[in-house]
Amino acid sequence: MFMDPAQVPELTALSDAWTDIRAELEALSREYFISWPEKSIYDGDWTVFPLYKFGEKVVEHCALCPITTRAIEGIPGLLTAGFSSLAPGTYIGPHFGYTSEVLRAHLGLLTPTDCAIRVGPETKAWTPGGLMLFDDTTEHEAWNRSGETRVVLLLDFKRDPTADVHYPEHVLAYGRQDHGQQGA
Template structure:
């Protein structure tokens, strides 16, 4: 029997399922969007072959030396978060900003406080969290930064992220307990958040998350560019910079602007009444 190195390499290549069973994607009638998603699928296969950091579902934090710097400054982020949570009930549900999230979440128990994403940013929110914004600038290839707020009882069903050219960081900020009632599963690995500690994973693997406690869990939610070799690095750069022109991002920006206008107008009205 002859040994075929190419066949062996194919068998050992990392596998990611491009889609999630039982989760129907939102229909997008735009021909431009369908064309763009076809390019994304090809780029994902290239990214798997050209990763500089391998393709595990969950990473060892030592792979990214800057993660320790982020962890050291977590109390400053926590302090700004606490001010944000004074108006927790008024924060937007994730699906109200990103309508595509409706495939996995339609209730009000997953809230967000958005700082930046894919070249767009919320200057009002950044002004209220200057230390958080300064700290996340230490992350090479930063694409998205926000607070992700899981209220009691929230459970996100199994799903996968839209694109494997980025990796995700969760920095634990408020973690009410350490138990299987509060966890995230990435592929076959169940992980637990810890306050002040980073969890770095590839959200292109199927994952689900839950908070079955009676208290709120909050993490700093960051997406950053996956380190890749050429030519995947170039293709990834092009795709991530084109993303801002897609309906997925443009709709989210418009939705966030509408929420932001109302949120800060109400804050100003309250200040004026106090004066």
Template sequence: MDNLTMTKNARRPLLIRIGKYLRPVFNRILAHYSLFPNEPVLDPYDLPWVKSLEQHGPQIRQEWERLNQERDVAPPLKEISPDHARIADDQRWKSFFLYGYGFRVAENCAKAPFTAALASRIPNLNSAFFSILDPGAEIPPHFGVTKGLLTCHLGVSVPRKREECWINVDGQKIEWENDRCILFDDTYEHWVKNNTDEQRVVLLIQILRPERSVGKLLQKLFMTAIRKSAFVKDARKNFSRWSAAHNQMERI
């Protein structure tokens, strides 16, 4: 282990550094007190805001298409979040953040005001961003951080060969569709492939999982720790640096 890795690990709070030990315990408690089934793939229409999001799909797509005309509008995820380097080991998985772990990215919200306004009205929003997967890209099998979150994808720009572009959640293969949502628990193993020659774009929404009593308290403690951790702080700093460099290039 090099000095940089050791330093980064030392900066992680106890809750994160021993997460491999604690998270299974936390996840069992969160699953027990959850108001949603403990299933890998869930019914998105159990969330009251999903239909409205789908109805506004065409406007979201128009806004994304305008954004995408800008050069290098979204950075590779690994440049923003070093913690994702293992599963984002090339430049073909990019993210355009509007909200991240409760923090609003003002610059990006100004560029996508319609989508940002819609996302801001989603109850218990944790994160909202355009997730871009370039042609031929693959995200290897991995697990999410906590069962305290649920992940929703709205298809924004789905390749025409839908059968060649998919997400697999715990053995269930799901193809995206424009203006349609899928909902899943990312603590189950999942991976993604885009075997087409087109870009795949989804609006990724993460919300706090509906919990009761003890589960809600544990969820609040865990999410507070994550938001205060280097995992989030480093990502915010890296985005600020990337944005400054990107804006300088645009002025050249």
């Protein structure tokens, strides 16, 4: 289920900088975006621009987005971060994340109408500059039924910044690829 983003005060930096973050997103070439690696959970065109993968900085990408990088690096226990893009007509089916040791946040950047995410029994639409926070081990699905692309800044971070996080081996394999990123 959704949680109150105010529970993680460091997320405020994302909301404060959201227009600058969106400007960096809009300046990126689409050639930098790659398909989400878990193709079995979605129909359509879901692409990502990773900034962090399993705690490892994607230096070349972060250099293209210095404001975004500064904002996300202030989040304790940051593991995964990147722009998540759903083309018109894309549907991500019901699925679960891999570990309850992390939380997921979305910052709305390009948020057309008729795009939403369901987490457990609750459905919400993204809003420009709006934050969503949830445990992705709760069943969730997302869709873009609009005629425009939806993009959010997606982040995974440790519930306990000092704890180790354990992912299944097949998930870590996505992170070892040149461009893969865990998640949903």
